[in-house]
Amino acid sequence: MVGVLSRREASYLVAIYSISGSSPARLKEIALYVGVRPPTALEALYKLSSRGLVVKEARGRYRLSREGLRLVEALIRKHRVLETFLVRTLGLCVDEACRLASAFDYAVPMELVDKMCGAMGHPSCCPHGNPIPAGNCHPPKLEVRR
Incomplete structure (x- = not known):
């Protein structure tokens, strides 16, 4: 751990x-x-x-390391969801949202990030246009059978 x-x-x-x-x-x-x-x-x-x-x-x-990479990818997800939330919900400008998210993204539990993501309808990218990595909150993709 x-x-x-x-x-x-x-x-x-x-x-x-x-x-x-x-x-x-x-x-x-x-x-x-x-x-x-x-x-x-x-x-x-x-x-x-x-x-x-x-x-x-x-x-x-x-x-x-593999664990280090896993943690960085989780941190990137947290940051992008948080800045998206700050822009969409609080109306902050993109740069201010990014700066503020950077101040606390590492400390926010992933459970809260997943709830925020779900509340916003699972955005696919942050305000900068970067993709938001999938998390546990994303609904499973339905497979279409023909």
């Missing part, structure tokens, strides 16, 4: 996810993305590695 992620831990996982693409992310790139010096990033990555969320590759490169 991984436990709860802090905002800081979540930011490192998102950094690796955003940078890495098809190859592991370099320490310098991760530090720059998070806005810290490489020694600070190295310490955080060591802790994430000891929790099984990050894997250190050769030459100071890092990738997400």
